[in-house]
Amino acid sequence: MRYISIFDIIGPIMIGPSSSHTAGAIRMGLFARKIFGKKPEKVIFKLYNSFAKTGRGHGTDKGILGGILGFDVSDAGIKHSFDFAREQGVDYSFEYLTMDYRHPNSVDIIFLNETGQELMKISANSLGGGEVQISKIDDFSTDIRGDYPVLILVYKDRQGVLSKVSGLIQEQGVNIASLNCERKEKYKEAVMTISLDSILPDETIEEIKKLPDMYLVRNIERLEE
């Protein structure tokens, strides 16, 4: 069993009122922003189930948008994230949906360009106590929780990618905690997520980016508590 610290009990320092509906929402937004990689021009949030029903009262909407803008769970600015989004020129909208097969506290975050073309879709669940899970990137299933530094790759499926990537990681002496690969069909787009014991240096990321047909490379730090 993981050691439960007194600071797991007295903490985190967070913006209220709810660890799952507010702190969790902020962390989902923050994580999605890191995966998308930059400030979006336009973003649509589809809130599901309990998020849709009680989200406004819990500030789930302000929290998730605040996360997208880069606020962390203890930033008092979260309350005013609608205003900050307008100031920063981020166009946003919310949809409220009920779907039985979805997790009770879940969201789809859809990033678009100015003309409304979809660039990336991230699905996430708030698991309770502020813990979050990225469950899908575009149409690929993932299970990323931010508890480890993570390397996310989207690339054209071909032989030898895994061994090249793991070789580059090994050169740095970084230990792999877990690894997941998924592809749509042979030689089409594929996603690889690798949880690591420590974050990779920029040189390694540059090497990975040079591999053929790498569409997206993200090297993301562990999410702060």
Place this chain on the structure above:
Amino acid sequence: MENIVTFSQLLKVTDRHKKRICEVFCELESHMLEKSREEIRNLALRNLNVMKSSIKDGLKNFGISPSGMSGEDSQKILKRYRNADNLPFNSLIGKILTYSIAISEENQRMGRIVACPTAGSCGILPSVITAYTEEYGFSEEGQIDALITAGVIGKIAAQQMPLAGAVAGCQAECGVASAMAAGAAVDLMRGNNEQVVHAAALALKNVMGLVCDPVAGLVEVPCIKRNGFLAVHAVTASEMALAGVQSFIPPDEVVQAVKQAGVLMSPMLKESSEAGLAVTDTAKQIVKDVLNM
């Protein structure tokens, strides 16, 4: 160093080393988190300071919440207890009541708080430590000790059951918070380790079975006022323990009983807002209003 899982183990270790609970845990946390003892105490101090800011923010930012259910109760109590002469509660209890509700109101309005153990129960522990300090003049070091002691109580409970209303009801949130605050109060008043643990057990066992039935799923009714009730409840438990009263059922058995009550509790009464206060006629009207907000 080995982890400490139960209250009886905690008392054995503290007895063996002739140390206070906070001293033993400063060492254990330092070992487990790979930080120096000073860093551990600084982390506790950082949390303590945020707790105090949330009291100040809560007293300053009053106003009715968007749902219309809460927002001005700490102000009402503050006014009544501005002068506690000839009132049934003294200034200490008046402050505890005011501060606990002020923090919970601030939590509702998206202010910054320290979850302890959860956001819904965040007013209880800070109000007790702060009011005792203002009335008795405890040092910063003494307050850090009390905070660590409270954390130990919550940690031992959390090792037996998840501290989430959705899993074990409000007994696991405000109930455990009250047990933590009771232990902190005993520690501040220089009670011994056994008294700390018994104060926690007394507080916890007397809210066993407390359900989580929030109106419209929001952290407002009954959560905010409950923080006030259970903060004062912590003082009752601590005073009994300091007088030498013990929980007849040993503390670890109390935790097991609370855990069992949590398992037996209907899921409709565990944060799903499908029963209890959440389905009263008044609550149903609030649900409609909130959805149209």
